[in-house]
Amino acid sequence: MYTLFYYPRNASLAPHFVLKALDVPFQLELVDRKKVAQKSAQYLRLNPTGRIPTLVDDDFVLCESAAICLYLCEKHPEKHLIPEGPKAKAEFYQWLMYLTGTLQNELMVYFYPERHTQNAIMYDDIIKTQQTRISDALAILDHKIGESDYLINDQFTVCDCYMFMLCIWADEITKPPLSFANLNRYLKRLAKHPAIKSVCEFEETDLTIYK
Missing domain, CATH: 3.40.30.10 (Glutaredoxin)
Incomplete structure (x- = not known):
């Protein structure tokens, strides 16, 4: 087990x-x-x-x-949480790497500015800068999703699991994921997925904003 x-x-x-x-x-x-x-x-x-x-x-x-x-x-x-076929799988890896290497990293700097400077006066400036960088990354993802129900190949994959986690983290920034039209629709659909609903209920993560 x-x-x-x-x-x-x-x-x-x-x-x-x-x-x-x-x-x-x-x-x-x-x-x-x-x-x-x-x-x-x-x-x-x-x-x-x-x-x-x-x-x-x-x-x-x-x-x-x-x-x-x-x-x-x-x-x-x-x-089938990873797509089949070389092109679909390559696209899947591309966007998973983007989520982990870009959006997640930008969020970590936002949440922990003290790890990126020895000058406490700079904390607010780092947080403000990260708000913009995170919003820029979300805009790219919003464009990628377009009218699709899922991030990759109209199929629920690990990328969607990862995206929902990061968007939960980002829900406190000035321009949160739900402020983007495509992300708004996409995340509200994902919030109804049985696995996501069950885990969020267990971890006491409120999904009210996604209704």
Whole structure:
């Protein structure tokens, strides 16, 4: 059985969506960030990065949210959470890399400006700058989605799980995802997906704004 070490609304959210969408047996282990449990000696033996999430599959341990999502889907190809065909799969990887390498990174700078300067006076400037950079990334994704129901190939994939997680994170910025017309429609549709609804209910993430 899979074990996902998680904390609500953290980067474990996308793998949690994937596990639920795959409909496979799994259990959850809470890593209490309020107690900085992710930096405990016990957790660091499991995941030396001291970050959440971690997946344990028997004696195999895997870190990094996107890697966990891909591993799970490749173990269960019959669920089709990764597109088939070289072009569709290449596009899938392209946009997953964009989500992890661009949007997620911009959000991390926004949430943790203190990690990017030694001058506290600069915090507000970094946050303001990141608002623009995040909005620019969301605009690209809004254009990509267009009239489609899903990010890739009119098919629910890991990219949609990852996108919904990041858009939940971004819902507090000045120009949030729901302010973009295509993203608004897309996210409200995704919020009705059984896996996303179930996980958000379990993690006590309110989906009211997506109704």
